Amino acid sequence: MIAAGGAWRVLVALGVTWLAGWALARRLAPGLTRAETAAWAAAAGLLFQAGLFAFLAAAGIDPSKGPLLAGDAAVIAASFLIPGRPFRRPPPPPRRPLDPVALLAGGVAALAWLTFLVPALAEPMWSTDFLAIWGMKGKAFYLAGSLPGRIFHDPALYWSHREYPVLVPLCLAALARLAGGWNDQALAILFPAIELSTLLLLCGFLRRRAGSPRAGAVAAALAALCFPLYHPVNAGTAEIPFAFGAVLAACATLDALSRESRAGAGRLFLAALFCAGTKQEGTLFAFLLAGTLLLACRMRAKALALAWRSAGILVLVPAVHWIALFALRGSQTRRDFDFHLFLPARWPDFAERLASVVSRMILREGREALVALLAIALFLIVTRRGFADPLLPVLAAQIGFYAVAFSVSSFDPMYAVDGAFRRITTTLVPAMSLVLAARLAPAKDLQSGDDSGA
Amino acid sequence: MRRFRRVLPGALLLILGASEAASIRARDVVPRARLLARELAGGTVSRAELAEFALDPVFGDFLDEVARRTPKSAAVAVIVPPRPDVYRYQAVYFLAPRRVLDSERIAEAEFVAVYARAMESPPGAEPLPNGFLSRR
Numbered sequence: 001m002i003a004a005g006g007a008w009r010v011l012v013a014l015g016v017t018w019l020a021g022w023a024l025a026r027r028l029a030p031g032l033t034r035a036e037t038a039a040w041a042a043a044a045g046l047l048f049q050a051g052l053f054a055f056l057a058a059a060g061i062d063p064s065k066g067p068l069l070a071g072d073a074a075v076i077a078a079s080f081l082i083p084g085r086p087f088r089r090p091p092p093p094p095r096r097p098l099d100p101v102a103l104l105a106g107g108v109a110a111l112a113w114l115t116f117l118v119p120a121l122a123e124p125m126w127s128t129d130f131l132a133i134w135g136m137k138g139k140a141f142y143l144a145g146s147l148p149g150r151i152f153h154d155p156a157l158y159w160s161h162r163e164y165p166v167l168v169p170l171c172l173a174a175l176a177r178l179a180g181g182w183n184d185q186a187l188a189i190l191f192p193a194i195e196l197s198t199l200l201l202l203c204g205f206l207r208r209r210a211g212s213p214r215a216g217a218v219a220a221a222l223a224a225l226c227f228p229l230y231h232p233v234n235a236g237t238a239e240i241p242f243a244f245g246a247v248l249a250a251c252a253t254l255d256a257l258s259r260e261s262r263a264g265a266g267r268l269f270l271a272a273l274f275c276a277g278t279k280q281e282g283t284l285f286a287f288l289l290a291g292t293l294l295l296a297c298r299m300r301a302k303a304l305a306l307a308w309r310s311a312g313i314l315v316l317v318p319a320v321h322w323i324a325l326f327a328l329r330g331s332q333t334r335r336d337f338d339f340h341l342f343l344p345a346r347w348p349d350f351a352e353r354l355a356s357v358v359s360r361m362i363l364r365e366g367r368e369a370l371v372a373l374l375a376i377a378l379f380l381i382v383t384r385r386g387f388a389d390p391l392l393p394v395l396a397a398q399i400g401f402y403a404v405a406f407s408v409s410s411f412d413p414m415y416a417v418d419g420a421f422r423r424i425t426t427t428l429v430p431a432m433s434l435v436l437a438a439r440l441a442p443a444k445d446l447q448s449g450d451d452s453g454a
Numbered sequence: 455m456r457r458f459r460r461v462l463p464g465a466l467l468l469i470l471g472a473s474e475a476a477s478i479r480a481r482d483v484v485p486r487a488r489l490l491a492r493e494l495a496g497g498t499v500s501r502a503e504l505a506e507f508a509l510d511p512v513f514g515d516f517l518d519e520v521a522r523r524t525p526k527s528a529a530v531a532v533i534v535p536p537r538p539d540v541y542r543y544q545a546v547y548f549l550a551p552r553r554v555l556d557s558e559r560i561a562e563a564e565f566v567a568v569y570a571r572a573m574e575s576p577p578g579a580e581p582l583p584n585g586f587l588s589r590r
Binding site for chain 2: 101108112115118119121122123124125126128131132135136139140143144150154155156157159160218221222225226227228231232369371372375376378379382383436439440
């Protein structure tokens with residue numbers, strides 16, 4: 001139970017993970033706000049801890065508390081001992097009177113975060129996807145102290161989506177090892193912590209790029225109010241981590257569009273790896289962002305050359321991740337999809353299914369979210385373009401790909417839409433909040449983040 | 455008109471936020487907040503109050519007994535109702551690190567645990583809550 005001290009041990013494990021991440025991320029954060037740095041540290045820490053667990057297991061070393069802590073200590077020590085390039089801190093923003101709208105929006109975000117934190121911690125993680133996929137694998141990794149091949153090859157586990165990336169299970173296993181036990185109630189803290197990181201990133205990024213604490217607070221409030229995403233059923237699944245990954249990748253891409261730098265490239269690397277490691281949709285999102293980078297820079301020859309580098313990171317990192325995952329799990333039958341529907345002979349069938357899927361999305365899900373969708377559409381009409389607008393086609397294309405994926409479902413496509421569309425679409429809400437809030441200060445795309453020295 | 459144009463974006467975001475906020479359900483938050491408060495105060499929580507076995511609290515007791523009576527290295531065939539699937543997922547998750555098999559792979563199992571199925575228990579089988587456990 002939560003009161004038995006398990007929660008404190010997981011909190012300490014999360015703190016150690018964050019410190020290791022901070023040691024890594026501080027080299028990638030010149031010019032970023034404190035809130036952004038904290039969020040990037042969380043992402044880097046989770047990636048590092050999961051990677052360390054996998055590395056130790058592959059090296060035949062039991063990834064128990066000792067070796068994990070030693071690895072964390074080593075990276076923290078190295079970050080202080082290895083000299084970094086000096087960088088010029090940007091001038092502090094001018095002092096402004098407190099903005100009541102920003103305060104109110106921040107209060108709403110905090111309150112909404114609490115309404116996820118409390119139910120998430122009230123009981124052991126329980127959703128079907130946690131039991132069947134993410135938690136089952138995490139517990140298996142934790143108990144074995146390795147990545148047992150049985151998880152990927154045992155025919156008795158054919159339903160456990162062996163093709164899925166394993167960042168979330170590895171994070172759960174590593175945190176449990178650091179905390180000294182698999183406590184599936186205490187481990188749920190990871191998910192509100194990731195939500196908090198998402199909100200901090202939105203706040204910090206918009207404060208820097210839009211020069212507006214109000215825009216940051218509004219984005220955080222809009223994201224935190226997405227209760228279908230930040231719902232106890234999603235504690236233990238990859239939805240909340242992917243929503244964080246999408247915001248990381250969106251912020252890193254918008255920075256890359258504004259200015260190329262080594263630190264920015266490092267953040268793109270981290271974001272792409274986080275997205276790809278979390279969900280398959282994360283790889284798609286990174287690829288779409290790469291396309292946006294190239295399209296947005298197509299008119300400027302010099303910018304295009306630089307954009308190729310950033311786009312290359314967004315494509316290559318998920319590709320290398322996929323190869324590593326393939327080496328781990330081998331070839332897997334994709335029982336969810338019938339790709340024969342893409343063959344020319346099946347195009348009429350595919351078109352019919354796609355039309356059914358799209359109409360179901362609009363008539364069922366769209367109708368339920370009609371007020372919100374209308375408000376978004378009107379907002380986009382009445383406000384001027386914002387610097388985050390290049391994300392709009394990415395988000396639309398991502399949803400379009402979901403429609404295509406549902407259309408080639410091996411099962412009833414309507415069942416897939418009803419069961420998954422809302423869940424996976426809500427993961428894009430925090431990134432969409434960024435786009436909307438950026439339009440609150442569209443003329444202030446000046447502070448692109450000073451990465452000059454990195 | 456100018457004032458209207460200035461206020462409109464904020465009003466639209468307010469509508470958006472309110473429509474998002476309307477999606478919260480008190481039943482997702484209030485009972486769990488009470489549960490957490492009770493736990494933090496040192497109170498006890500019964501399995502029937504938790505979502506993980508809300509479908510069938512007895513199944514949790516059944517899995518506890520299977521775990522207690524089988525070694526961690528064992529392969530256990532767990533025969534559960536075919537629907538909903540969550541019976542199978544719970545069995546695999548809660549009995550880890552045991553290898554949990556379904557009815558098609560009984561031949562690979564050292565133990566067979568049967569839950570809520572109209573099956574006659576073989577001689578020597580141990581009775582469990584709403585089921586039994588037999589060694590093969």
